[in-house]
Amino acid sequence: MPYRHIDKGRVQSGYWREPGGGAWAHRTATLSGVSRGVGRACQHRKSVFMSIHRLHVIYIRPSRYDDDGYVIRHWRGVLPSNTLCCLEHLTRSLADSGAFAGDFAVTVETLDDTVQRIPLRRIARVNRKPGVRVVVGLTGVQTNQFARAADIALQLRAVGVQVMIGGFHVSGVLALFDAPSPELQQMLDAGVSLVKGEAEAPGALERILRDAAAGKMQPIYDIRDFPNLLDAPVPRYNSRMQRRYFSKTMATIDTSRGCPFNCSFCTIINVQGRKMRHRSAACVLQAIEENYADGIRTHFFTDDNFARNPAWEEILDGMIALRARGLDVNFMMQTDTQAHRIPNFVEKAARAGCYLAFIGMESVNPKNLEAVGKRQNHVEDYAEMVRAWRRHDVLVHVGYIVGLPHDTPESVRQDMETLHNKVQVDLASLFMLVPLPGSRDHYDMVRRGVPMDADPNNFDGLHETFRHPHMQPGQWRACYDASMAYLYSKENIVTRLLRSRVCYSHRFWLALWYRYATLEGAHPMATGLFRLKERLSRRAVFPREGLLRFTWRRIKDAAQGMRRYVGLFFEFQEIWMLTREPRDPRWAVLADLRERWEAVQERIAECNLRGRYDEAAQEALAMIAAAAERMRQLSAGGGALSASARRKLAALTQDVDRYLSSFDMQSGWMRVADARRYISERILAGYEEAAIRYVARRRQFNAYRRELAQSIRSGRILTMDIGRLPFALAWEIFFASRFMLHLLKSE
Ligand code: SF4
Structure with missing residues (x-):
């Protein structure tokens, strides 16, 4: 099935294959049928017979564009690309095996667009050197990277560099459809080669590189055999690339x-x-x-x-x-x-x-x-x-x-x-x-004519790419954002970190990373540290911004980023204080209280829904009594508690006892609502501040910081309470040093 519509009476031509999976060939089609034109060379694909002594192979992992059209690039990435490592090692192994001995030498370079600029001019310069030919492989290209990959490919083709694109998008479309999708056809028309399949297949990479060295690359490399990987070269660590990752x-x-x-x-x-x-x-x-x-x-x-x-x-x-x-x-x-x-x-x-x-x-x-x-x-x-x-x-x-x-x-x-x-x-x-090309979902939707987003850049798992049957436009993404905000809220992170003793520092870093990505609106698995933007590599459909305008954009980005980093720094200081010793009885009691409270809240919500307020009140009452008992046990156990913590805890327990004895003073749902507020604001927060050192102080300074910021925002600078500032600063330095020390030790 062609992955496009053929207009009635209009002649279309391109690379198609016979339905059922024949060889890829250039054909011309009308609605009434497909005529073969095998062997017709693309006008851009003129062979170059000049002999060379070196083939320089450059593998590039393309990034993707953000919604403003800028390439998503970071100072540090999360993980190196496995495909880049694989292909680099495979090519080196092939060259070292003597496959091209006596014909030409092969040199290999890898570039990762997500963490570095792609030096297009340098690539063109190398390609112009006498006796050297360059072939660029855009590798592991997923659908959401295709728009960026295509732009790089077209820019390189414009200066005469041979380019090929492989990866899941190309392989997925060519595996399921009998004609390339429009964006693949555009690449073919520009003389870019498409590689479907895996380069480890016997002879596949050697053939491609020989064609590249001869300047006679084929439009489509259809590698049908799934290679036996038993002795295939295993991707190896690349120290030059590694320093660009977290x-x-x-x-x-x-x-x-x-x-x-x-x-x-x-x-x-x-x-x-x-x-x-x-x-x-x-x-x-x-x-x-x-x-x-x-x-x-x-x-x-x-x-x-x-x-x-x-x-x-x-x-x-x-x-x-x-x-x-x-x-x-x-x-x-x-x-x-x-x-x-x-x-x-x-x-x-x-x-x-x-x-x-x-x-x-x-x-x-x-x-x-x-x-x-x-x-x-x-x-x-x-x-x-x-x-x-x-x-x-x-x-x-x-x-x-x-x-x-x-x-x-x-x-x-x-x-x-x-x-x-x-x-x-x-x-x-x-x-x-996301209905990814290459999946059954995508194939069925194309067959049924379901409208889909035409921009492959949006197929990143963060965009609505088709109309959801039960959600309005915009509601789906809002639903995703709300889910991330819920899972990576401060409260839920604390509960999860307290829940288990396994790999604390690892879980802490992961929570920090996911919270950071949630605030950035990016996907945690596809973001990096410190966003970079390049004015001149904006997507062609967006206007290129002037220097001043772009600088202003970057200043705003930097201010927003700084606010986010500072906010996270304070937030995670508190999270660390609340979770850092899951084995210690003080934190174990907190874990128990939080876990119980989550279960009780669920039961209360259920009772409320059915109007069974007395039952809900009983649940809340049982929770309060259990909390008082746990706190009494902890105080009696002594040990880790300081004298002042024990005093504060005793005062809190007395308060809870008083609340319990006056519990039936109110009625109906108001009684339940009041109990819920009391548990979360007085018991849980009170326990955290009484039993865990520095939490109360941290919260005081958080409130003070917010107060100062509010005064500055509303222009009430003269009425600001700056008397506490030196004291607060001294504490902040102390808190920050302890926290940084923990981060450095656990990194
Ligand atoms: S389990 Fe399903 S989603 Fe996961 S790799 Fe296999 S087919 Fe794909």
Whole structure:
């Protein structure tokens, strides 16, 4: 099926293949049929017969544009691109094997548009050098990166550089449709080559590089065979690139590809197949050991489903042996919701150093899972699954989709509460549903003629790309924002950090990162540290801003960014104070009180809905009595409490006792509302300030800071209370030093 409409009577031409998957060829079509024009060369694709002695291969990971048309680039990124590492190592290995010996030399360079400028002029200059030819590969291009990739490609083509684009967007479209989509056709028309499939396939990369060296690149490289990865070169750590990322000690490896499941929104199965292919355990372990020698301790296994890698046990056993030899290696992985049922899997993963499992949960609504064909997920097992991983001290990070077919704003709100309170995951990454080209969802929508956003840049999981059946335009994104705000609110972060003792500093950093991304309005997995903007690389559909206007924009950005960073700094100081010692009885009591309060609130809400206010009041009463009892026990236990904390706690307990004895003074829902306010504002906040050192002081200064800011904003500078300023500053320096010390130690 062509992925476009053919207007009646209008002749169209382009690269198509016969329905059912013939070879790609240039053809001309009218509504009545398709005529073949195999072999017709694109006018831009003139071959160059000049002989060369060096082929310079540049692999680029393109970024994407923000909603203002600027390239999203940061001073530091989160993770290096696995595809870049793979291709760099693959190309070097091929060149080192002598495949081109006597013909030409191959040099390789990698560039990451998300953390560095792409030096287009330098690339063109190198391409003009006598005896040197450049080929640029835009790699691992997902749909949301395609617009940026296309712009880079067109600029390079304009100066005569050969360009190819590969990745999930190209492979997904070409795998499912018999004609390229309009944006792919535009690339073909400009002389850009498209690469469908995996470069590890036998002879594939060598053929492409030979064509590039000869200046005779083909329009489409259709690599149909799924390569055997057993002995394929494993991506290696690149120290030059690594310094551009947040973590200097983390690298990526894909130990396998493919997935046996069949989720309708997923592109993996149509691009990499449903049969698992894997690297040999020996290759993976050797790469881990060599990376370790270069200072890399942590690996992210980017396989979409490590649990289905037939070599998982061998790899884990090998890592257990490495750790036994004293190598402090660890890793995180992606896996499915049933992995904990595989005998020994979780236990061995933990012993091998797994500290985080990223699990495709997608929804807590069984109807949604049914609708997207994710039948391997069983909602009733989720809580047990989380406990199974946690028993082995592995954090559970889930992928969750907002906007599945049965979602409504109200159901999503309830689902978030379930995720946080009942399933109790450590971390959740939310995405809005996107019909990605290459997925069954996208194919069906094209076939049914469902209108979709025409801009591939918006297919990033943060935009509404089609009309949701149960949400108005704008409501879906608002729903996503509200879900992130709920999950990464200060209160819920504190509850989650107190909930478990596992990997505290890791969870703290992750919470900080996700809160930062939430405030930035970016996706936590696709943002970075300190946003950079380049005036001249704005998307062509936006006007280029003048220097003054652009400078003003950057000043505003910097001011907003600074406000965000400062706000986070103070907020996370308090979060750290409230959570830093989950093993200490003072924090354990707080964890218990918060956990109970969340459960009680849910029951009260249910009772209120049914008008059973007496029952709701009983729930609140039981909570207050239990809190008083816990505080009394803690005071009696003594130990960690200072004399002043014990005094404050005794006063609070007396206050609670008084409240309890006067409890039936009010009636109906007002009594319940008053009890709720009392529990959260007096008992919980009071306990935190009485039992945990410096929390009260921190809050006092937060209030003072807000007061000062308010006075400045409203122009009441003369009436500001500046007498407390020196005292407050001294405390702020003390708090900041302690907090910074903690951050540095835990980094
Ligand atoms: S389990 Fe994950 S990787 Fe496998 S098909 Fe489903 S979404 Fe894709």
